[in-house]
Amino acid sequence: MRVARFYAPGDLRLEDVPEPSPLPDEVKIRVRNCSTCGTDVKIFNHGHQHLSPPRVMGHEVAGEIAAVGASVSGWAEGDRVQVIAAVPCGDCRDCRRGRMTICPNQTSVGYQYDGGFAEYLIVPHAVLKVDGLNRIPDGVSFAEASVAEPLACVLNGQELAGVGSGDEVVVMGAGPIGALHVRLARARGAARVILADLNAARLEMSAALVRPDETVCGADGGIVEAVLKLTGGRGADVVITAAASGAAQEDALGMTARSGRISLFGGLPKTAPTITLDSNLVHYRELTLIGANGSSPAHNRRALELIASGAVPVADLITHRMPLDKVADAIGTVAAGEAIKVTIEP
Known part of the structure; x- marks a missing residue:
């Protein structure tokens, strides 16, 4: 499969890598949309202290389940899903008190885990553990669902x-x-x-x-x-x-x-x-x-509901759609302020 992997500031490479398989406690999704944001620009230009390269970038992810690990229940191949970006631990004092956005042990998709600028993505157990894989409501497109993450913030x-x-x-x-x-x-x-x-x-x-x-x-x-x-x-x-x-x-x-x-x-x-x-x-x-720091899994679910109900329309904010091999151009478009929302469609 094809991925866009970050190695160093200014060094984002399109590569062919083996298609991954989920572990028993993981889910594999086929990425349909992974939208870009200003954070992607910062990573591309300067790197990030919490990102250890090489790493597949992209954290505004929506797609469909392609495979389910043997010990995972409640999900099936073909389910349409959106993935949280910020992953709280679920165990610390802040998480237990419902303050997941300030979890000191937070990890992130596209930082500690490979992200959505790829044809397929493994949803790690850490995401499933905190109920961070969300069903996309009927009538909401994959592109719209990818905007749920920034809307959650x-x-x-x-x-x-x-x-x-x-x-x-x-x-x-x-x-x-x-x-x-x-x-x-x-x-x-x-x-x-x-x-x-x-x-x-x-x-x-x-x-x-x-x-x-x-x-x-x-x-x-x-x-x-x-x-x-x-x-x-x-x-x-x-x-x-x-x-x-x-x-x-x-x-x-x-x-x-x-x-x-x-x-x-x-x-x-x-x-x-x-x-x-x-x-x-x-x-x-x-x-x-x-x-204000990011969002919780619950914010992501409510963001999808706001999109589905029409209370917060997002389809018209997606002004540019690009294939995976144009991801560097997409990041440049965001940096130049020439778009509202740019989404990658692997």
Whole structure:
């Protein structure tokens, strides 16, 4: 079978390897779609501390079961499935208390286990142990199901930030994650959603699909002032920084209403992880700053339900479909900001 295997930054090789067979406690799936994201760009360009090459990349995976290990029950050949990316251990104190997203023993598909840029993928026992293999609902395509993983992360972030009925929400970052945040915020009852970005072309492309109530382009600065003007000087109830930008996080404080919530959703580069925080704004306005880290198996299941119900459509966000031998081009397209969502179809 063909795989796309990462060896070093800039070195992603298409290779022919033997087709794998599952161990008794594993499941083998035929990959139908594995979508790409900004993390794939980071890995391709810089590697990752938790990824030991050589490794098959890709973690937004959907497909159909091709073989079931002898000791695995409840699954059959032909079942349509989506696979979690972040794999909690299920045993530690945090997992036992229902906080699987912060499991200190977390492993990941495409990092410690071979990922979905391949014709076939072995779903390890660690995934099955935490109920991380999900049935794709009827009417949901494989491509749509592959977007459940990033939507699950977005769902975790909005639950933590308490996005709900009547909120005015600002989403900073008009990439695929920002687009999903816009749609989920609306599904959760937000009264108004404002989408902001520094890149005018990407903002226009994303806004044409997800249709936020307002857009703000910060290419020339003044993004805080623009949001305050749109909100009558009050600021937004929730600001979500869906971009790996310290400047966006600093700006978020200035555009958040009293008693508002700020979701530091996008992680910062490890070379520049700090920001300047005006703690008086936090103190006197009683602001809440909230982190968000990935998703749990339960978030993935609920994300599939949101897609299946039509509450959060994702089909139109998949703007590019490419074969496996074009995976490097797909990653380049994501890096250039020329797409919302690019999916690989092995």
